[in-house]
Amino acid sequence: MSYPDLELVSHHFCPYVQRAVVLLLEKDIPHKRTYIDLANKPEWFRQIPPLGKIPLLKVGAEVLFESAVICEYLDEITPGSLHPLTPLEKAKHRAWIEFGSNILTVMAGFFNAPTAESFEQKRQELIEKFAWVERTLETPYFADKNFSLVDAVYAPIFHYFDAFDAIADFGILEHTLKVRVWRQALKQRPSIQNAFVEDYVQQLLTLLKQRNSYLSILAQQPSYIVSIS
Ligand SMILES: N[C@@H](CCC(=O)N[C@@H](CS)C(=O)NCC(=O)O)C(=O)O
Incomplete structure (x- = not known):
């Protein structure tokens, strides 16, 4: 090739x-x-x-x-498409990719929120976003057994969650069992494991602590730090 x-x-x-x-x-x-x-x-x-x-x-x-x-x-440009073949399914996947970008925007609002109130508002927004994902998701991947572009888009989102989880359990995925199964399946995928630097979560945590946000304050309280898997 x-x-x-x-x-x-x-x-x-x-x-x-x-x-x-x-x-x-x-x-x-x-x-x-x-x-x-x-x-x-x-x-x-x-x-x-x-x-x-x-x-x-x-x-x-x-x-x-x-x-x-x-x-x-x-x-x-490569063999074997990671997009569905039919125009309708492909269009739906593109929409969920866009939704993934929307989640990233809300997530940035979450880790940059300056006050407890704005932090809670973004936390609620994230809960709502993932409730939508839960209704559509198949598992183990977004479209059942077929790894797709949508999976590549959500993997980095879940890596951010690894850093959030190291600070505290914010309960964002508490009621979305399928999303949690999906997150674990993505973690096992070699392309995803190799896409991130080795101590990614630890480094991300350091960056989050420096943001001067409500989450940074929580992260600096040692009692909030739990073990990083
Ligand atoms: N819609 C763009 C978003 C890309 C984006 O926001 N990238 C950020 C870094 S994660 C960036 O380059 N920001 C410009 C800056 O920080 O000045 C895409 O999907 O490629």
């Missing part, structure tokens, strides 16, 4: 980048990864993406932006 030269412009803690990394590993696609500092973006990067965001996929002399587009492209 011959591929164009692929370079993913990345960051270790970007859940949008991680979707693309899961895809690259899942489909065993030769590529290069370049990590940038988002707080100090290199000059060459400033010239490229219209939205100024990562991931970026350089394909030879061309550049793709937007993680969902990058994932579909990677899927399409």
